Amino acid sequence: MKLNGVNSSDTWIFVLPKSCMNGDGDNIVMSLPHPRTDKNTKFLINVCDETCKLFELNRHQNECSSWIFNEQSVLADGSLFISTPFDPLYLILNELLNEETGKFVLINQLFSGSCELPDVGLKLLNCLPSLVQMENIAESTGTAEFTAYRFNEAKTLRWLKAKVERLADVVSKRGVMLGVDPAEGATAFAFGLISDYLPSKLSTKLGRYLGIEDKIKKRKSCGSQPSAKKAKEEPVEDYSKQLKTSNIVNKKSRPRSHKCLDKVDKRGMKTMSSFFTVKSKLKD
């Protein structure tokens, strides 16, 4: 199969946690709806009996890059797939939110049809260090074997707040914020990063809960710059503007002879600049 005149690649470069390689478990790449976009997104799951681990696949991609490896092979696509641990609660949370409100559901009933992997709900529960984790986002009912869950907003917001605070701490210590005032921005920046894993409705609620929603809006509005298109429309060196402003500024300091010129009857006279404008404009 050829694409753009190049043989399609059957080789990829991955970066994974060592535990994926050393253990016995199977490493499976599967698709699940991403909580932010609801679009099917690829995740890596390491399945080893009753314990599973979930990873996010981040694709680092640069248009102008390629790989050379082992001094003999060329790979046109310079992508690097970096898989890092992913909290399965973000995925479960999204599915619980899609359920009817007030209904308790079994986790294995969720995700039905959205993933090609059998029992993906159970596998995600197995990714949690313990089922107690579910208390962060839901209330439970039932027996130890069959536990049903229901989304709980107050719990979820408290959990997310703890996440934002922990991340804000790391971010400000590391100094990795881009274009944010470090004093007040760390929480807002962390909120933005966490929001990338939340459905937009929930992220709005979280913003309100953290009391930073207004600040974010304010920052956006005061930082608004004319769009690139708008900026292009105006010439870089517009001398006519300078002329107008200097006229106003200098009105007071002009010599008396110039002030007398103002009183001259200018009807029927053309302005000096009109000689330099495009002819078609003069007609109308």
Place this chain on the structure above:
Amino acid sequence: MSINLNIHDKNLTSNSILHHLPCKIQANEEANVKSYFKPKKSLEGEKQCLSATFRGRPLDGKDIALPEGYVGVIVMEKNKPFSEEKLRSFDAVGCFKNFTQWYLDSQYTSENSIDMVCQTWATSITSAIHSPIDPKKLPCD
């Protein structure tokens, strides 16, 4: 259609050498890299510098170590499935702990994005976003 990655350690024998080039090479095939791409190591003061040329352009190199606890794997699909529904499987053909990032002369900076991904994202940011929080330790409203 899910994808199986067969990447268990025992399959792997060597530490692969990888170069990440700042240009697009429109090919997925074998090439006589050894004769034409020859990186040089030199010492500038105490700093070790990597340099090479590619199609007559000078390149500066930088060794990028993968973050602690991570390993790099080259995976290859040896048998392509005929239908879309079939399970696909990729096998590891090499592994690495570092690779060389090449920059076209002036691009060489300490804060290139691939550096950031390896050093900051994979180590501290992602664990702050994803590592579990004990619900019992959260304050009650």
